[in-house]
Amino acid sequence: MTELHRLGREAYIDPVWHEREVDQLFLNAWCFAGITSDFKEAGDYKAVEIGGFPIAVVRNKDGDLGAVHNVCRHRGATLFDGNGGNIGKSIVCPYHRWTYGLAGELRGVPDKQTCFPDLERSKLGLKPAGLGIFKGLVFVNPDPNANFDDWIAPIADQAWPHDLYASDVREAVPLVYDVKCNWKVFAENAIDGYHLAYLHEQTLGGPTPDKNVWEQAGDHMIWYANEEGVRHRLPKKIRDENGKIGTIKSAQQAGFGGVYFLFPLTLVVPTPYGLSITALKPTSASTTRLTIRHWVGPWQSLDERKYIQGFDKKTGIISSDNWTRHPLETGDFQTEDVWICEKVQQGLQSPAFELGPLSLGPGAEDPIRWFHRSILSRLQVSD
Known part of the structure; x- marks a missing residue:
């Protein structure tokens, strides 16, 4: 039987619920x-x-x-x-x-x-x-x-992309987004393998849900995509330990994942020759700030902000308040994600919203069930 969301509408819009997260989740969150x-x-x-x-x-x-x-x-x-x-x-x-x-x-x-x-x-x-x-x-x-060793232990022995101190990557100018959605909406989007071939058809281009693989590492998750010819961020060529470039068929074959979600507030995303790390900052029940630090190859731009729709030179913040084109016309998957997360938040605000089903495929929305369980296990609320 198809399972519904475990977190109700109030988890995404209610200031009281947000305060509960502050007291019971963020008080001991890495x-x-x-x-x-x-x-x-x-x-x-x-x-x-x-x-x-x-x-x-x-x-x-x-x-x-x-x-x-x-x-x-x-x-x-x-x-x-x-x-x-x-x-x-x-x-x-x-x-x-x-x-x-x-x-x-x-x-x-x-x-x-x-x-x-x-x-x-x-x-x-x-x-x-x-x-x-x-x-x-x-x-x-x-x-x-708080015990850091216990928190990091499930990920410590996993393959990890890029040594920031032993490669030729350079740090680019950080990106800061103000997003009009609950932090969990953005986190769920990041671990949702169902939307990649649909929302991001013209940017990432997939993979389809059956090509997604999620692995559990304690409360953390690692995503792999096993499909050739897909326009996504996973490396198709990587340097081996001797500096030679080799072709790979999937992130799993490469030995490391395409997204590492370190519960509850950190996302690590490898690119073929770099790395980005996103820290989620819940600012209210319906707003989130994303601070993204990223490292790129020597031939890549060190300041992408001028190419990103919604960037305000005065504040240094990227926001949908400053959009001038439809997000699906930008060719930027991050803008697409911000757009859809804000649309989800708008829908959650409606009194007509009811819990919908989560897909059964393990590479599609199953990680969201997992995410909900991890949250509920820390909050003094009934599942």
Whole structure:
């Protein structure tokens, strides 16, 4: 019997449900924050946000990486501005100039004897967050006690595309999208093998559902497509360990997948000669920010933004608010995905929406069932 969606309409539109996810899912969720070479000097940092938790990764004076909640312990002001940079030799709150060391310890409080004679600085350091490193990729978690090894273990022994530090790929200008849909709508689209031959007929061109293969790796998933002659992002030629180029018939034959979904907020997508990593930032029950860092071959453009419909030069954000052509006329599969995700969100907002069936094919929508189970297992709601 065909199975319905496990998550109801409220999971995609209800602010109360969103707050439940913040409290019960994102409070212990790993998400991509950067790569180790982002942090060359003491004071170098990257700032991210996971479901409402602002977090910063910073290299301290001893050369170690650490993660802290980007919240002053006095009145709550955020301390790290922008997405990254170098904060200097100490972390200073702009509000009342409380000063912290690069490891988060509270070092100075102006007029302490007058204003806070009994304050114990040792108890008011920045709250730590969890940090883990895998193949040069840096991940953070709001929970300082979260076990990174357990989270990454199911993927650790899987074949992995591209060594960012041993190849000739270069990092391109990051892409930032503001998408008018719930984060789960975008995640489900990313792991949906049913739509590739239909929505993306003129761009990716497939594969059809029967050519999709999804493999489970704990809560994570790896997608392969086993079909020649398909215009998709999977490598048809890759370099072997000696640098020679060999022809392959499928991503599975190549030894690594075409999409790695690291539950719940990170997507890793290989290209023939590069890699992109997308961090999902749920910003409300019906909006999501996508930050995409990508690495390309030396012959490829380092700044694709001018070619992407909806890019605003003033803000640096790509949004459907700025579209001037129909998305299906752009020849860009990402624009097509944003378009369909926003259309799904519009439909979910309708009181007429009812749960529909999910396809039975394991390479089509079965990963969505899997995704729903993983979410429900963490939320205190009935399945």
